[in-house]
Amino acid sequence: MTSYKTETKLTQIGNGFDELGAVNAPIYLSTAYRHEGIGISKGYDYIRTGNPTRSILEKAIADVEGGQEGFACSSGMSAIQLIFSLFSTGDHIIASRDLYGGTFRFFDILSKQYHLSFSYWDGESLDELTDLVCPETKAIFIETPTNPLMREVDLSEIAKITKKNDLLLIVDNTFYTPILQRPIEQGADIVVHSATKYLSGHNDVLAGLVISNQIKVTEKLRLYHNSCGGVLDPFDSWLVIRGLKTLALRIRQHQENARKIVAYLKEQPLVTKVLYPGKGGMVSFELTKQENVEPFLKALQLITFAESLGGVESLITYPATQTHADIPEQLRLKYGLSNSLLRLSTGIEHSDDLISDLNQAFQSLKIGVGAHE
Secondary structure, eight states, X not given: OXXXXXXXXXXXXXXXXXXXXXXXXXOOOOSBOOOSBTTBOSXXXXXXXXXXXHHHHHHHHHHHHTOSEEEEESSHHHHHHHHHTTOOTTOEEEEESSOOHHHHHHHHHHHHHHOOEEEEEOSSOHHHHHXXXXXXXXXXXXXXXXXXXXXXXXHHHHHHHHHHTTOEEEEEOTTTHHHHOOGGGGTOSEXXXXXXXXXXXXXXXXXXXXXXXXXXXXXXXXXXXXXXXXXXXXXXXXXXXXXXXXXXXXXXXXXHHHHHHHHHHTTOTTEEEEEOOSSSSEEEEEESOGGGHHXXXXXXXXXXXXXXXXXSSOEEEOTTTTTTTTSOHHHHHHHTOOTTEEEXXXXXXXXXXXXXXXXXHHHHTTOOOSSOO
């Protein structure tokens, strides 16, 4: 389907795969497949090595991201672990400083137990990024926009640095999805998603996806994916496929709601900072003081205080104690992740209802500015 637009590719995932003509491809639950003879296979032998439902998903995500091959993993962190199986003791990685706390925690484990070394880039000066490159450097790992400070970086400029120094460029595309950003077209070698989030979109599945665009890397990932076994099961693969079919529509609504909420938040007297990169459904904002955080969260009635993002339901997260709790407070504060910051994943509810909920929560703190007009 390479000639079709992304929206069409997503909608048509799995259609035509089944020999009986099922529009919605069936879920293949079998763990084993019969061989007609020694060395004769129809392409599937054992579920860890390959599964038809998972294959539909892997081919689809590789297609929409513009990569060679996709790998469906049991979680977003499993996907990152698969990527880091490419590296060895003594290797050096440069990563975004403002990134998901679980990724930071994993990098800390790799540093302490497997002696990989990490340097963190602030996302601003490309000269400083270049200065971090050393003979042991093997890759640059980027989240853009960053999590949760929503800073964008120019991937094409970073790709020039990685190509010049023979490094891999790895991009976490969870926040933007291939609807809003296609890192491989900008020079990335590997793209990773927590498919639990926007790609699945319904807060009901745990999954991760890796897309490779370099032949030798693809071959290694295929070996490690099968050997280590952190693969996505058939039913969850089907759930991700189901979510992908409506991704373009959902992103449109997430983004429309986010923009309206950003305009609203900028007018609130006890919101000191609103962080939004101009697109997508993720918004971070900072209250004037930490003491307002808990009563504000408790006052919300429609928006759910919970630890995820990218679903149809709006969720609000307190990074300091949830997603980024494993990052030392001193480090967080140093780069701008304050204890007054909240991260909002705007859902697809009506924007008026979301703004009304925020407004009543502010009013309950006696910091509201009146009913939203």
